[in-house]
Every structure is written in C-alpha cells, then in structure tokens.
Amino acid sequence: MSLLISAATTGFFLAMLVLGVYVTFRLFDFCDLTTDGSFALGAAVTAILLTADVHPVWATLAGAAAGAAAGALTGLLHTRMGIHGLLAGILVMTALYSVNLHIMGKSNVPLLSTPTLITLSEEFAARRLGVPENVMLLGWTVALRDVAALALGAGVVAVALLLAFVFFRTDLGTAMRATGDNPVMVRALGADTRNMLLAGVAIANGLVALSGALLAQYQGFADVQMGLGMLVWGLASVIIGEALVRTRRLGLVLVGVVMGSILFRLLVAIALRWGLEPNDLKLITAVFVLGALFLPGLLERLTRRKGAAGHA
Amino acid sequence: MLKATGLTKTFNGGTPNEVRALDGVNLGFDDGAFVVVVGTNGSGKSTLLGALAGEFPLDGGRIELDGIDITGWPVYRRARWIGRVFQNPFAGTAPGMTIAENLTLAARRDRRFGLARALSRRRRETLVQKVQSLNMGLEGRLDHEIGNLSGGQRQALTLLMATWVKPRLLLLDEHTAALDPKTAAVVIRLTREIVGRDRLTTLMVTHSMQQAANLGDRLIMMHRGRIIHDVREEDKRRLRAEDLLERFEDLRRTEALDASAADLLRNHYV
Numbered sequence: 001m002s003l004l005i006s007a008a009t010t011g012f013f014l015a016m017l018v019l020g021v022y023v024t025f026r027l028f029d030f031c032d033l034t035t036d037g038s039f040a041l042g043a044a045v046t047a048i049l050l051t052a053d054v055h056p057v058w059a060t061l062a063g064a065a066a067g068a069a070a071g072a073l074t075g076l077l078h079t080r081m082g083i084h085g086l087l088a089g090i091l092v093m094t095a096l097y098s099v100n101l102h103i104m105g106k107s108n109v110p111l112l113s114t115p116t117l118i119t120l121s122e123e124f125a126a127r128r129l130g131v132p133e134n135v136m137l138l139g140w141t142v143a144l145r146d147v148a149a150l151a152l153g154a155g156v157v158a159v160a161l162l163l164a165f166v167f168f169r170t171d172l173g174t175a176m177r178a179t180g181d182n183p184v185m186v187r188a189l190g191a192d193t194r195n196m197l198l199a200g201v202a203i204a205n206g207l208v209a210l211s212g213a214l215l216a217q218y219q220g221f222a223d224v225q226m227g228l229g230m231l232v233w234g235l236a237s238v239i240i241g242e243a244l245v246r247t248r249r250l251g252l253v254l255v256g257v258v259m260g261s262i263l264f265r266l267l268v269a270i271a272l273r274w275g276l277e278p279n280d281l282k283l284i285t286a287v288f289v290l291g292a293l294f295l296p297g298l299l300e301r302l303t304r305r306k307g308a309a310g311h312a
Numbered sequence: 313m314l315k316a317t318g319l320t321k322t323f324n325g326g327t328p329n330e331v332r333a334l335d336g337v338n339l340g341f342d343d344g345a346f347v348v349v350v351g352t353n354g355s356g357k358s359t360l361l362g363a364l365a366g367e368f369p370l371d372g373g374r375i376e377l378d379g380i381d382i383t384g385w386p387v388y389r390r391a392r393w394i395g396r397v398f399q400n401p402f403a404g405t406a407p408g409m410t411i412a413e414n415l416t417l418a419a420r421r422d423r424r425f426g427l428a429r430a431l432s433r434r435r436r437e438t439l440v441q442k443v444q445s446l447n448m449g450l451e452g453r454l455d456h457e458i459g460n461l462s463g464g465q466r467q468a469l470t471l472l473m474a475t476w477v478k479p480r481l482l483l484l485d486e487h488t489a490a491l492d493p494k495t496a497a498v499v500i501r502l503t504r505e506i507v508g509r510d511r512l513t514t515l516m517v518t519h520s521m522q523q524a525a526n527l528g529d530r531l532i533m534m535h536r537g538r539i540i541h542d543v544r545e546e547d548k549r550r551l552r553a554e555d556l557l558e559r560f561e562d563l564r565r566t567e568a569l570d571a572s573a574a575d576l577l578r579n580h581y582v
Contacts, residue, residue, distance in 0.1 A: 181406035190391040
C-alpha cells in the first residue's frame with residue numbers, strides 16, 4: 001500500500017513535468033531538451049530558498065519562475081538567434097548544470113530539517129482538520145505524512161489541469177495550439193509565431209521546474225543530477241496518457257496525460273519491486289519511448305502492404 | 313488604397329540560377345478594385361503577391377497601404393490588414409483543430425490575441441451564421457477536426473477566415489488551382505459573392521483564362537517580372553478568354569523570335 005501511495009504521489013508531482021513536455025512536444029512539435037536542466041533548476045532554487053527560511057509557497061513559485069525564465073531563454077535562442085531548436089535546448093541545459101551547482105553551492109542539498117510544502121500540508125491536516133497520526137485508508141494503516149503528500153499532489157494537479165484547460169481555450173491559448181499545427185496559417189491571421197513558441201516553451205519549463213521543486217520537497221533533497229533523463233520520462237508518460245484516452249480533445253488529453261504520469265510511475269515502481277535493476281531504468285524507458293514512437297508507423301506500413309498485396 | 317512603386321526582387325543573385333522575379337513593378341489601385349493577375353510560369357505574378365504579403369525582403373521599392381508605408385512590416389503584422397488565401401488548400405487551416413477553433417482565430421485578426429474565451433456563446437452564434445452562408449452543410453460539423461474535410465471545403469472556410477474581419481486588401485494566390493473543376497466553380501462563386509458584398513479590394517492571381525476574363529474589373533498581365541498589359545474598365549469588360557490566349561500566343565512568338573534571332577546573329581558573326 002505504501003508503495004502504491006508513494007508511486008501515486010510521485011506520479012502527481014511528475015504530472016507537472018509531463019504537462020510541460022506535452023505542451024512543447026505535442027502542441028508545439030518542439031523537442032525541448034531544456035527540460036532536463038529546468039527540472040533540476042526548479043529543485044535547486046526552491047531548495048536553497050527553503051534552507052534560507054523562505055516560506056515554502058514562495059520558494060516553490062520562485063523555482064517555477066526560474067524554470068520559465070530558462071525556457072524563455074531557449075525560446076529566444078531559437079526564435080531570435082536562429083539556433084536549431086534541439087541545439088538551443090542542449091545549450092541551455094548544459095549551461096544550467098553549472099548554474100544549478102552555483103545556486104546550491106554543492107551537488108546535493110538536504111531538506112530534512114526545513115519546513116516544506118509537504119510538512120505544511122501535514123501540519124494543516126493535523127491541526128486544522130484534526131487528522132490522527134495514522135490514517136485508515138481502504139483498510140490499510142497509512143502514515144499521515146503520506147496521505148498529506150498525496151492530497152497535496154492531487155490538489156496541485158487539479159489546479160494545474162483547470163488552469164491549463166481554461167488557458168488553452170482562450171484566444172491566445174487557441175492560437176498557441178494552432179501554431180504547432182500550422183504556423184503559416186497563424187502568421188496569416190496576424191500573430192507572431194515566434195512569440196507564441198517563446199511563451200509556450202516558457203510556460204512548459206515553468207511547469208517542469210514546478211515539478212522538480214515539488215519532487216525535491218517530497219523526497220527531502222535536491223540533487224544536481226535529478227533532471228537527467230526527465231524529458232524521456234515525460235515523453236513516455238505522454239505516450240501512455242495519449243494511448244489511454246485515444247482522442248485529441250483538449251480536456252480529455254490533459255487528464256490522460258496526468259493519468260499517464262501516474263501509471264508510468266506505478267509501472268516503474270512495480271518493475272523495480274520485481275527486481276528490475278535500477279541502473280537499467282533509463283535504458284528501458286528510452287527503449288519504451290523508441291518503441292512507442294516507431295511501432296505505430298511500422299504497423300501501419302505492414303497493414304498497408306498487406307492491403308496492397310490483397311488488391312494485387 | 314494600394315500603391316506599390318519600383319518593386320524589384322532577384323532570387324539567387326550572383327549565381328547561374330539568378331532570376332529577376334520582379335523588375336521594377338509599379339502598381340496602384342483604389343479601394344474596392346478587383347484586380348486579376350495573369351502571366352506565364354516564372355513571370356513574377358506569385359512573387360508580386362508574396363511581396364505584398366511580406367514573405368521576403370524586397371531588393372528595392374516601396375509598398376503603401378492606405379497611405380502607410382508597410383514595406384518593412386513582417387507577414388504577421390501585415391496580416392492584421394491583409395487577408396490571404398493560399399494555392400494549397402491545406403495551408404490556410406490547422407488540421408488537428410476543429411472547424412470552430414480554426415474560424416474563431418480569424419475573428420480577431422486585426423487585434424492581439426488575448427485571454428478572452430475563444431469560443432464564447434456569442435462567438436459561436438456568429439460562427440454558425442458565417443458557416444451557414446457557405447451553403448455547404450458544415451454548420452452541423454463545427455466540432456469536427458478540419459483535417460477530415462475536402463480541399464474545397466477547407467478552401468471555402470479559408471476564404472471565410474480571410475474576410476471575416478474586413479481586410480484592407482485581399483490576396484488570392486491561385487486559390488482554385490489545386491481543386492477539381494466543380495469545387496473550383498463553387499469557390500469562385502463564393503469569392504465573387506464575398507468580394508462583391510463587402511466591396512473588398514482584391515488581388516487575385518490565376519492560371520485560368522476563363523476566371524481572368526470573367527472576374528474582376530481590371531486585368532494585369534506579367535512577363536519576366538514586368539507588367540506588360542494593364543486592361544481596365546470598358547476594355548476589361550469586353551475582354552474574352554480567347555483574347556487573353558491570343559496575347560499569350562503573341563508573347564510566345566516574340567520570345568521564339570528573340571531566340572532564333574540570337575542564333576542567327578551568333579552563326580553569322582561568331
């Protein structure tokens with residue numbers, strides 16, 4: 001049970017990352033490698049502010065803002081300086097590694113003795129709601145801390161989903177979605193697609209950094225390496241989420257993407273429990289994404305060839 | 313009012329593939345004019361349209377729209393004043409989004425995109441009316457992805473989008489060339505209706521001599537980056553498709569003459 005809860009909680013916190021990857025990769029068709037850097041950046045900024053006794057809410061928001069700034073930088077490199085999109089992301093990601101080390105002053109900042117959003121929600125539950133130390137959940141005894149973290153994750157995801165849903169149905173949000181679909185049309189309708197992309201990449205990296213900030217507080221430390229492979233992790237979750245809902249309708253896809261995040265995290269937790277070597281995790285994730293991107297096209301080609309053979 | 317003076321554009325300058333696409337084009341027309349542009353392949357007619365839309369920087373010349381110099385404006389900025397329908401029927405709409413979502417983006421072409429709801433109830437009502445006016449039965453499919461529609465349907469919707477906010481200039485770039493004859497006729501009928509109803513200032517490039525003869529109140533023929541014929545008013549009304557074909561035939565003969573004359577000279581003197 002605690003395995004399930006911790007996987008679901010991590011899945012919720014990582015859902016912000018997955019939303020961000022969905023925005024760049026699917027809505028803008030832009031493969032944004034900044035992700036790996038901004039995830040750790042969000043964690044680093046938040047961690048260092050928390051150890052300086054800044055309120056966890058402000059520390060978390062500052063982490064997200066830092067990520068958005070990093071995303072805007074990638075957007076600037078790409079749209080204003082004409083750097084290839086992949087390279088722009090790689091440059092910012094690489095630079096961020098040093099920046100993150102400077103921010104933290106060392107490669108790892110523990111957060112065990114500072115208040116975090118997790119401890120705040122735990123206190124809130126205990127004091128205001130009078131929840132006891134151990135909670136009965138579906139017949140299992142669960143520590144309050146775990147339930148509080150799960151509720152926090154669910155709450156953050158709900159707010160983010162709602163905001164994303166409302167935003168992407170405004171004039172600006174609709175124009176942003178159209179930019180990924182047909183930039184020529186968007187320019188012919190009077191919008192600067194460069195600014196659309198820039199804003200999109202900034203928003204996405206804000207979400208990614210928020211995810212890093214939340215995860216650092218949940219696991220009790222920020223690490224300069226924690227962003228490694230997060231883009232591929234996000235892609236895997238997006239692909240699972242899309243397979244779950246099988247539609248392009250915005251609301252459903254957003255929910256699907258969050259479900260994908262949780263499901264993927266659960267699958268990984270179960271696989272690790274069954275004895276999967278943790279060192280192989282990134283290899284397997286990469287192979288999974290490769291398969292998910294390659295197989296649908298391959299299947300289509302095979303069936304078409306069969307159909308053509310049938311005609312001949 | 314559009315006023316273009318001395319437009320020049322050379323592609324691949326300084327290489328063996330150098331093309332003088334625009335060679336000092338002067339063109340002016342009043343509000344409400346419907347100008348049809350014809351020309352052989354490579355005559356510069358599409359380049360002229362691209363220059364007005366702002367697709368590339370000019371080598372020289374100046375473009376004024378309603379007295380304002382827009383020569384240096386990028387595509388998206390001109391688009392607030394200039395509506396456009398492309399030759400490719402899939403270029404003007406976003407395939408992964410619904411009909412309603414595509415159309416609603418056109419409702420504020422003249423302003424910045426803001427944080428108002430894209431498909432408010434009022435916007436939807438206007439949208440249904442607009443789509444009904446096409447008589448294509450699409451008003452019942454507003455929430456379907458536009459990518460599932462035919463080229464003709466998408467082109468009709470693009471025309472609707474380009475003219476929703478009344479443009480100061482409407483650019484039509486061979487917008488029926490990729491359609492089958494029947495669908496092309498429908499789109500031409502719509503073009504005539506919309507341009508006539510809103511008295512839109514229009515520049516239409518076409519390959520079809522029939523369209524060139526039947527549409528518009530002025531005709532421009534281009535050749536090698538220059539305007540070689542400019543037919544107006546009474547002469548335009550009397551112009552028939554056969555006359556146009558004759559003029560193209562003349563052009564071809566002169567060209568052939570030039571080439572054979574050059575050969576003759578070379579044989580005699582070199």
